[in-house]
Structures are given as C-alpha cells and as structure tokens.
Amino acid sequence: DTGVSQDPRHKITKRGQNVTFRCDPISEHNRLYWYRQTLGQGPEFLTYFQNEAQLEKSRLLSDRFSAERPKGSFSTLEIQRTEQGDSAMYLCASSSIEPNTGELFFGEGSRLTVL
Amino acid sequence: TQLLEQSPQFLSIQEGENLTVYCNSSSVFSSLQWYRQEPGEGPVLLVTVVTGGEVKKLKRLTFQFGDARKDSSLHITAAQPGDTGLYLCAGVGSGTYKYIFGTGTRLKVLA
Numbered sequence: 404d405t406g407v408s409q410d411p412r413h414k415i416t417k418r419g420q421n422v423t424f425r426c427d428p429i430s431e432h433n434r435l436y437w438y439r440q441t442l443g444q445g446p447e448f449l450t451y452f453q454n455e456a457q458l459e460k461s462r463l464l465s466d467r468f469s470a471e472r473p474k475g476s477f478s479t480l481e482i483q484r485t486e487q488g489d490s491a492m493y494l495c496a497s498s499s500i501e502p503n504t505g506e507l508f509f510g511e512g513s514r515l516t517v518l
Numbered sequence: 519t520q521l522l523e524q525s526p527q528f529l530s531i532q533e534g535e536n537l538t539v540y541c542n543s544s545s546v547f548s549s550l551q552w553y554r555q556e557p558g559e560g561p562v563l564l565v566t567v568v569t570g571g572e573v574k575k576l577k578r579l580t581f582q583f584g585d586a587r588k589d590s591s592l593h594i595t596a597a598q599p600g601d602t603g604l605y606l607c608a609g610v611g612s613g614t615y616k617y618i619f620g621t622g623t624r625l626k627v628l629a
Contacts, residue, residue, distance in 0.1 A: 407560070434615060445524070445606050445619035446561070459616050494560055498615075505549060505610070507617060509560025 407510035428497030522620035541607035
C-alpha cells in the first residue's frame with residue numbers, strides 16, 4: 404500500500420477559475436477527510452465521508468466548495484470561482500473503521516495558489 | 519464551535535532543553551491526539567489519549583490528557599534537532615468522527 408495520494412501536488416490558477424483536487428485513500432479505509440491548512444496553522448476541517456456518505460460538512464465552507472466520494476473509494480474536492488483567500492494547502496486523510504484506532508493517515512497535500 | 523488553542527505558538531530552544539506545549543479547549547473531547555508535521559508533508563500521529571488523567575510516554579515525549587478531558591499537554595525532555603516541526607493536537611467529540619485540530623505549535627531545536 405502506498406498510503407494516501409493526492410493530485411495534483413501543486414496548482415496555480417487565476418481568480419474565478421474552477422479547480423478540482425483528487426484524493427486516493429488507503430484502500431481498506433472507510434473514512435475520508437478533507438482539511439485546509441494555511442502556513443504555520445493547524446488544519447481546518449472541511450468535510451468527511453464514511454464510505455460514500457458525506458456525514459459532516461463545515462459551516463465555514465461556502466457553496467463554492469463541493470466534495471464527492473461516489474463509489475466510496477477516491478474523493479474529489481472542487482472549488483468553483485476561486486478567490487485569493489482560497490490559497491492554501493488542501494489535505495486529505497483516511498482512517499479505518501476496523502480496527503477503529505482513530506489514526507488519521509494524511510496525504511502530502513495539494514497546494515493551491517490563486518493569482 | 520469546538521476550538522483547540524495551543525500555546526506557545528512558536529518555540530525556539532537549544533538542544534538538550536526541556537519544553538511543554540499546551541492544548542486547551544472549553545469543550546470535552548472523547549479522545550485527543552497529538553501529531554507532528556514536517557514541511558511539505560502531512561501530519562503524522564504521535565499518540566492518542568482517551569481517558570481523563572491519562573499519561574502516555576513515547577521515548578522522550580510525555581503526553582497527558584486533562585482530568586476533565588478538555589486539555590492536554592506534551593512535554594519533551596532533552597530536545598533534539600530532529601524534534602523540530604509543527605506539533606498539532608486534535609480532538610474528537612462523542613458521537614462523531616470529526617477531528618478538530620489545534621492552532622499548532624512550531625518548534626525549532628537548535629544544535
């Protein structure tokens with residue numbers, strides 16, 4: 404198993420464009436999380452899935468953000484009409500239900516720069 | 519809204535010194551974790567504490583969960599340059615698997 408992988412690692416876009424990030428979790432993991440992190444700060448919760456169900460979504464998330472996990476495997480995070488304030492590292496993490504150790508395994512993140 | 523405040527925000531110390539990082543909240547958590555993150559990488563789990571008053575040791579690192587399960591501390595003895603990184607606490611409430619991360623403590627250990 405290669406761990407959690409995220410793509411792309413870096414994305415530079417112009418304000419107003421749409422961007423999509425992909426996360427492939429560890430294969431047997433049922434839960435998948437998206438976080439946003441700015442430099443030197445702790446990760447900010449965006450949303451999480453258990454299998455294909457989106458169980459919680461941050462109220463901080465505007466309607467420009469949408470996440471999907473259609474088959475309970477990989478997930479995508481789309482940001483529409485990007486703004487400069489969206490510039491951040493977007494982290495994906497996964498965890499298993501059995502055994503339920505509670506450990507989050509993170510990918511290396513997708514860094515977004517909005518010009 | 520559950521918030522986890524960490525202090526100090528930054529810490530720069532000499533190799534061999536001891537330090538303590540604090541993680542505080544007004545909310546009760548069913549469990550609390552500590553992660554370390556290095557530049558360009560995702561956070562990596564150090565420890566999970568689940569019982570109020572619990573103390574766990576990991577080599578030179580000692581973790582404590584507050585009796586009321588609202589706060590935690592991380593103590594490093596004889597810090598080494600390899601301990602340099604961003605330390606994050608993360609809590610999860612009851613009935614959910616939503617992990618809330620703290621504000622982070624950036625540690626630099628100078629040789």
